[in-house]
Amino acid sequence: MSEYKYLFDAVEKHRTLIFEAEKYIWENPETGYREWKTSTYLEKKFEKLGYKLFRAENIPGFYTIIDTGRPGPCVLVMAELDSLICFEHPDADPQTGAVHACGHHAQCAALLGLAAALKEEGVLDGLSGRIKLCAVPAEELIETEYRETLRQKGIIRYYGGKVEFLYRGYFDDVDMAFMFHTTGGKHRFYATRGSNGCIVKNINYKGVAAHAGGSPHEGINALYAATLGIHAINALRETFKDSDHIRVHPIVTKGGTAVNAIPSDVKMESYVRGADMKVITEVNKKINRALAASAAAIGANVILSDRPGYTPLINDKNLLRIAERAMKEIAPAEHVAITDNWGTGCTDMGDISAVMPAIHPYAGGATGTGHGSDYRIEDKENACVNSAKCQLLMLNMLLSNDAAEAKKVIEEKNLRYQSKEEYFKAIDSIIQDKTAVIYNEDGTVTLDFAKEITVKE
Structure with missing residues (x-):
């Protein structure tokens, strides 16, 4: 029996909550900086769990802070609120063409499951530092003319939601960050060296x-x-x-x-x-x-x-090492891959990785072509529940033992920008x-x- 069974059980208790969120957000897709319905849905769920939220107010998105009561680093965990546009997708919104053809709805469901698990008795025992959970808007770089109008009005300064949140100071107290994206393929968990900017x-x-x-x-x-x-x-x-x-x-x-x-x-x-x-x-x-x-x-x-x-994503080697350990506690080793490959897509997680140690691994469960008309989540268990378990286990590994692993990440970080x-x-x-x-x-x-x-x- 795994020594982490109590953490996995904490997630398992909230399966219904996770799957309901996955279904609701799939059925209500919204593109970047328009995700008001999605953000409101998650806000209500977080508040029902007892969280105090800090809202972005004039754009969608929010964050909450969990203090273990012991000093230590702050770890940021994120999920993305926005959808794509693909009118050809059978589940696309008929008016807007919006559809979650990149699996962000599963990310949000996993983040909610993580939040619920962190409220369970004993989950924070032995941890040091703080955890920041964040639902962030506008990762997909689409509708740039619309985003430019927001910029001209002074509502946003940057097209990407994580860059905007960073600019607003929402991450000023953060020492490192991670988020699990959804993907297809044979692996349950997967990560690369990085990706394009x-x-x-x-x-x-x-x-x-x-x-x-x-x-x-x-x-x-x-x-x-x-x-x-x-x-x-x-x-x-x-x-x-x-x-x-x-x-x-x-x-x-x-x-x-x-x-x-x-x-x-x-x-x-x-x-x-x-x-x-x-x-x-x-x-x-x-x-x-x-x-x-x-x-x-x-x-x-x-x-x-x-x-x-x-900015190009460069995954932090120490965080990848922790992620791999956590992944292999949940999935057989042959279903986990940490490679030296380079991705040619882009994400604003790259901007986070430019100023703090960060990683952007993947949880399997999707089928079809990413951003395409046949994309959907087939294995919701892995994309949502196992993703939440892996993220919870990563937090435990980073912040236990006086946050020794998190402190090692900070000590050995290699950043492109020092501020x-x-x-x-x-x-x-x-x-x-x-x-x-x-x-x-x-x-x-x-x-x-x-x-x-x-x-x-």
Whole structure:
């Protein structure tokens, strides 16, 4: 019998609560910074368990603090509130297209199960320090035009929920962090060395409208300029090193308003992803040059708006070691994998890992294609219940024995930024809004597409 059976039993007592939450949140998906119903549901459940909550107020999300009564480090555990958009998914909201095609609903259910288990008698015995549980909004970097409107109104400063919470000071007292994402595949638990970061781009080509049949020669086609921009980006792909894991994938969000009018206002969104922020920013300069030159080629213009996306995730080795121990207490060793692989997706957990020791492991249970129309949670036991057990066991391992393991994590941490202030100065240097083509009086053209950026590798 496992020495941790009492911890597992503490989670088992709340199976119904966990599965009810998984079902409710699946059936009520909401995209980033719109998760009011989801946040309210969890808030009520947490308060019923006896927790005092600290709400973000003008955006969804909250956190609570559990004090063991003995001094020690503070460990942050998070779950993400937001959904994706996939109108083709059979369970998508018919009005918004929102659907939990990345399994965040299972994360939330597991976090609620963890919160309930932490209230059980004896669970905190022998632990030192504090535990912060947090339901955080807006991990999926979608609807960036909407998020920019929030930014312009002063409601948020950053597109990602964890970055926003970090900026607001909600994590100032935290020493380390982890969250378990849901995944598919053969393993019950899985983790990698890390994953890509990104810059978020909004691109607005400007032309001149004219009658598409009667007088097209009087117009400047912004859609053609955007098409040239996409082709120019594609022509750059062979210059990207495989080891840098670069991904660039623009979409057109507005291509014109009437078929008989030359498009004069065309909008695109894109990421520039990569494994290293310095490389990402250098590639982004190439992308901006290509976009600007494409506008200039046909006499159009382009407004380039770059925003911090996410910093690459680098999982802390000591936290991964603890996670692996916990995973193997719950699942057979052959169903646990800690690899040196690198992921090419992005998460704002990477930003957390830039300023404190952090990890972003995975709990299996999903089937179908992530972000796709067939994604769903088949093994709710592993995705929700076993995930909660593993997180509870990690907390126990970190904070028992006078928090010896947590203190080791702190002592041996290797961070890219030594302070929150240094980190925000670096990512703020990414922000730019440029009208990139200057038509000079002498007929020459100047491209203005770059700025000095101070990010670290």
